[in-house]
Amino acid sequence: MGRLIAFIILLIPGVMAAYGIKLMRDTLFNKLLEPYPALWMQFTLGTLFTIIGIGFFAGFLLNRDRKKGNVSERFQKR
Template sequence: MARIIAALMLFVPGIISAFGIKLMRDTLFDDFHPIFFHVVVQFFAGFVLFIIGIGFIGGFIVHRDRKRQLIKNKNKKRD
């Protein structure tokens, strides 16, 4: 059950990120959505959605790796 929830937690931000890429692509190809009042706003909204989605997925992976101690701490003193 926990794996299904984890997969859904990665699936939803992936969809958000993909929609952000679609908005940016549509801006470059002059496919304007009526929700946005200017092309620059549409591109910026797509960029923000893309960054939020990728950031969440990256944070999830870093959190999981730190929890499993797969990432070494850089602050430890070397002998």
């Protein structure tokens, strides 16, 4: 049960990052989606979703590797 919850917690930011990439791609092809009033806003939100999604996933991996001791000294907590 714990692994399923961990998978779902990692799935949500992954989907969010994928949606952000889709928003940026649609902006580059001048396709405005329904809830967004302007292309610049669609691109900005897509960038934000991508950064947050990838950042959450990267932070999770860094935290896990710190617990296992698999990171270099530069990334260890002091």
